[in-house]
Amino acid sequence: MLSKNQIKYINSLQIKKYRQQHQSFVVEGAKSVVELLASDYEVETLWATSEFQQQHQAVLAARRVPLETVTLSELEKLGSFQSNDSCVAVAKTKENRFLCADPGEYVLLLDDVRDPGNLGTILRIADWYGITKIVCSESTTDLYNPKVIAASKGSFTRINTYYTDLPPFLSQHGAGVGVIGAFLEGESLYDFRFPSQGGYVVMGNESQGIGEAVGTYVTHKVTIPRFGGAESLNVGIATAVICDNLRRQLHKG
Structure with a gap:
């Protein structure tokens, strides 16, 4: 049962x-919670209906976490959440650990992406295309925003993120690799060849695009x-369009 303090x-x-x-x-929601239980995140508490527990006995047996049984009506008391159909979990956030591109690897770099739904979608896209690292500006929306977690559909469990000041990061780690930035004016993505040594694909703010400070480190505008x-x-x-073209080229060699 959910107590008032827990709510x-x-x-x-x-x-x-x-x-x-x-x-x-x-x-929240069955799909995301099952993905969470299969990941290396530390789960603080899981509140789940008896139906969820019956459907996912194997998962719960493999990953023993503090578990409390609740009803749908109790979950509805969590007012601002939208998909409380069977369960909600509280997990521990991870340390903001340094990430950069390894040789031959492409990493997404987000400059001031503010909308939680967009960040969640980008996590899902990265997961689909096998990109496992995203470096975010300090002004990019918080990974652990509930709307980001919901929009990622569980992909947040497989993508590593690192928040940092992007210009100093690129100054140190962007040398000798491709830093490909998405601009309204640039070389056609259809004609562009992604450098084989790997690097960074930079995506900018929803309305302003890539900021000037980050843009100075972009080696290829597409x-x-x-x-x-x-x-x-x-x-x-x-x-998604850029990642698709990237993967087509890398696949063809």
Whole structure:
């Protein structure tokens, strides 16, 4: 049973300040929780309906976590969450550990991506295309925002992220590799050849694009050719198009 204090605690984790204070975040919905249980995240507590427990006995047996049985009506008391159909878990956040591109590897680099839904979608896209690292500017939305976690559909468990000041990072780690930036004006993505030594694919802010400070480190500006009248593409869609072209080239060699 969910107590008032537990409900208050879970709801407080929608706010970044409290996520940082408790070093905890919320995962909701059966798919995302099952992915969480299969990952290396430390699970603080899982509240689940008896139906969820019956359907996922093997997962729960393999990964023993503090478990409390709740009803759907109790889950509905978690007011601002949208998919409380069977369970909600609280897990511990991970340390912000340094990441960079290994030789021959491409890493996504996000400059001031603010929308949680976009970040969650980008995590899912990276997971689909086998990109396991994302380096984020300090102003990019928090990985553990509930909307990011929900939009990622469990992919947050397989993608490593690192938040840092991007210009100094690129100054040190962008030398000798490709730093490919998405711009409205640049070489056609269809003609561009991704450098074989690997590097970084930079995606910018939803309305402003890649900032000037980060843009100075971009070695190759690319654009997705436009054939219609739309002014721009959503950053998540643009990321998918670029990742698809990247993987096609790497696959063909």
